Amino acid sequence: MSIQAFFDAERTRFFRPLNSSRRELVAAGLRTLYERLHGPSADYSHNLNRDELKDLLMPVVQAHQGRFEAADQNDELGGDETDDPNQLTSLLIRVLVGDGWLEQYPDRQGLVTAFRFTRPGKLFAEAFWSLYRPSRSRQRNMRGCRNALDAALSERGDAHDLVDAYEYAEKVIEDLTEGIDDLQERVRQLMVEATIHTQWDSFVEFLERFQRDYSKQLTVDSSTLNRNAIKQKLEQLRTELGSVKHRRLEADLHEIASWAVKEHTGASVLDWLLGRIEEIVDAAHQSKQPGFIRAMENYVKRVAGLVQQSMMLRTGQSRHSFLDAIQRVSMLDTEKQDALLERIGDSIASVEVRLLDPLSFKLRTAVQRRKAATTSVPPRPTREARLAAALKKAEEQAFSVPNEALTQKIRSDLRLFNHPVRLSGLPLATARDVLSVMQTVEAVRNTRARDLRATKLPGAVENEYYSGADYEIDFKKTP
CATH class of the missing domain: 1.10.10.10 (Winged helix-like DNA-binding domain superfamily/Winged helix DNA-binding domain)
Known part of the structure; x- marks a missing residue:
């Protein structure tokens, strides 16, 4: 080569x-x-x-x-x-x-x-x-990803909508990374010059950009607000696509997204693309957006510190004449410094010095010191407190059903009966069975193996415990 x-x-x-x-x-x-x-x-x-x-x-x-x-x-x-x-x-x-x-x-x-x-x-x-070009992006990439997935779910949706959603998701990371880098560069520049006078224009520019871009990025376009909607649409694309449309999208992706064909792992390019979009959105929510907020807080904190320091110095110079004297001495040569210091010495020679009254200082007694030392020792819980904590923990875990256990039970039932399983056909003998049925669809959609699919049926489940949509659960068909 x-x-x-x-x-x-x-x-x-x-x-x-x-x-x-x-x-x-x-x-x-x-x-x-x-x-x-x-x-x-x-x-x-x-x-x-x-x-x-x-x-x-x-x-x-x-x-x-x-x-x-x-x-x-x-x-x-x-x-x-x-x-x-x-x-x-x-x-x-x-x-x-x-x-x-x-x-x-x-x-x-x-x-x-x-x-x-x-x-x-x-x-x-x-x-x-x-x-050096001001940012003109509205940074609507998170909403763009959600809208592109909506278009893919529609009757006229095609593979181009899925590729658009993937590119929008990538730009979400780029936007947040660019914001983090910009704020970190502002902090570095602020610490190099260490004065608010030369950095005020930069802070005003940051406020304008916050109003124009960052405020939307942290509210209506935030990953926190749009993440659940995007994950729901991704799950609909995994479970509710018909076999004809699934094959058509798969074939179109092989034609228009050659890069995805080279990079994908597994049997289906469509499933890989949906998984990558979900991973990118999760990364934006879990790491990039919190990092962006921390970088913004750090920059604002540094600017606020310099503003406070500048205001204190300005206030001190107006109230205390000795700061003004020090500034004047620093601007003179040696001879003039000596003359100025002599005049200052003559003027403060009659200054009255006062000391604090020793009676205003009171030592702690032995009882007070012993009390302060004992309060730092954590108290030992009583038998009743330990028993109450154990009962509360048992009550919380009594009706907790792990998703992995549910999916293992569904897989064994599918292999045993050799046909799809419906929610309406699952047993409801105990309270744990009722909770398991209500949690089954969520467990199937969040399983790590990605080998199960839940298809919504036209009918509904009606019983004495709950009512809701009926689902058919089966293994995913490999193309």
Whole structure:
């Protein structure tokens, strides 16, 4: 198997411009070019020729004209001729073309040479552009997953709806991960600068984004609110699909989702896809969303701490003259410091010093110390308390039926009778039997083996204990 090399041909030195002394200029130029060529306001009806390219990059070059970063060695962008913005712009274009970021092609309509991104240049430039682009996503991916599963359950539902649901579920994790990374980066930046004055704009931006995106993500679009509905629809797709539609969805998935055919485990791609959606939604609910909330709480706590510290310092400076004196001393040279300190010393020489009255300090008596020490020892429970706890535990476990025991009993009945089992046909001799029948459908749907299916029947179960829908339970048919 041949391995295609990335750093080959014109991409031999692809990342060299980003390691030069003008790397901030290169990154800003790539963002500007991507905005012009592929951004929301891109003009696709008109190609970019050399003059327009220079006019586009000239303001960027002028803004970064005097900014240099340390480089390991001399590079093209750090030479003496780069003092002229016009020459630096031409040099930047030549470097981006030579190192594989841009490419030239003939514009047959204008009869000129036009410029565009190479495919890898476009992908990496999009990353620089996305980092500084305000988020415009409504982050409705959790509701999008639920709606796509609804569409798959409808009469006209097809395999495309299932693939859409899977992609929406993946984007839920991406949204939460992006939010966690953004908040952690804000915390790192906050701790580096450690002042609220330079971070206030960032906090205001966070509040705006919270109102626009995060508030919806934690309420109507939260995994907690939509998780049960999604799991219910997944179970309906597992148990209520007819054999004809099941085979059609399976065949369509083999055609339109080749990646799922390669990655799936088990006999059915459909069952694997539904299981992956459920795992992703569970992961978003159990780990990603709590982590997102913790990151948000940590950031708000750090900002609140800095605000409180800033307010205390400001209040102290207005109330205590010695803080003002310390600040003034720190801003003077040695001679002026000595003169200022002498004047301060003369002014406070007549200060009256008062000490606390020793009678205000009272030692604890031996009885008080002994009482404080004994209260930390946990009391031993009495025999009556232990008996009451044992009875309460026995009452709670008296009617607790494990799901695994129920599924094992259903499997043995199916193998014994060699035909499906109905809820209405199960025995109701004891209270435990009644609870088992009421819990059977839930146990079948949550079994780890995934080898049973519960199909809802048109009729209902009516007896002296409860009334509800009737179900038929059987082994899943392997395709």
